Amino acid sequence: MVESAGSVGAADLHVHSVVSDGTETPAALIAEAASLGLGAIALTDHDSTSGWAEAATAVPGSGVALIPGMELSTREQYTSVHLLGYLLDPLDEGLLAETARIRESRLTRAEQIVRRISRDYDLSWEDVLAQTVEGTTIGRPHIADALVARGHVPTRSEAFAGILHPRAGYAQPHYAPDPLTGVRLIRAAGGVPVLAHPGTRGAERVIPESRLAQLVEAGLFGLEVDHPENREDAKPRLRRLAERFGLVVTGSSDYHGSGKPNRLGQCRTSAEVVDRIVAEGRGSAPVLP
Structure with a gap:
């Protein structure tokens, strides 16, 4: 992948393709982002990096930078918790083994x-x-x-x-590691972990501060606060937690094509925060247009 040079700019840092549960191909996502005037997107399919290569082929001449990523499934007792991992090494053995088990x-x-x-x-x-x-x-x-x-x-x-x-009565949970293990896996793969949509259940069910402190100690880098499904009553508390623990605040659409009403680019992460994430990543680099 192309090494990063200079600022990538503001970005939508949570986008899914047909590799997981989106309805558009990775290449089509780059084209759609270009049509909307987006400067960058992160491809974050569930527990997979398989879409990176196709997305990268669509970047040249598009005006859209690709930030390689993944949405890693984890579980806190009976609650599903997702972690966004950016710029990780897709060949890291520990991450490969765990995501294969999850899939x-x-x-x-x-x-x-x-x-x-x-x-x-x-x-x-x-x-x-x-x-x-x-x-x-x-x-x-x-x-x-x-x-x-x-x-x-x-x-x-x-x-x-x-x-x-x-x-x-038809559904049941699947295997996933706990969030602490997930943060450590992403960091071990050179990636940058961000807690995905932590406010969907409202202010009273935001992650406990004691647990968040453990995740931060393990290497958590940010909270995805500006997300279409985070409840408004939860966002002030999330921002306070981010400030207290020195975490970045990200914004993302969680776009799934026609699979969700979320619109590509409706929430974005500032260029300053994107640059900090890029500087932190060690496992891979953005693909620049």
Whole structure:
């Protein structure tokens, strides 16, 4: 990858492609970012770096820089916690082993969910595979898309609100390491860890300060505060925590194409913060146009 030279500029630091649960190819994301006048995006597919190479081929002449990244799945007891890792080494052995284990668990879980759903709805594993491309990290969003294709629900969002909601009894968790292990894995791979959308459950369910302190000690670099799904009542507390622990504050759309209503570039990270992340990364470098 091309070495960084100078400021990358402001960026949308949380974008998904068909490699995980987005609906657009990595190359198409670069083209869309260019059409919107974005200077940079981070490709952060779930537990995978497989989309980096394709995205990088679309960068020359686009005017859009690519910041290689990943959204790493972790779990705090019964709560799913996601970590964004930027500029990590995609060949790091520890990270490769852990993400392979996570993806295998995601696949096994997805198959089990489909078997349960198929007892009550016309749905097969082949229907789910039809919603993926080669190399996709298969998960619940692809089951949701299959339910939409079969006409059981009108949208992916309604699938998650209904059939795929835990109260429906079909879903179950997949394996993921704890967040402390996740931060250490990203740092060991030369990456820069940021806690993803930590305010979606509101101010009262923001990560406890004692736990955040442990993550910071392990190398957590920032909090994703400006995110479409963070609740407004949680953002002031997140900003105070960021200031107290010396963390950067990022902004990102969490764009999934047509898979979510979030719009590419609707939340962005300042050029100053992006530059700090780039300076911190050791495992890979931005791809410049």
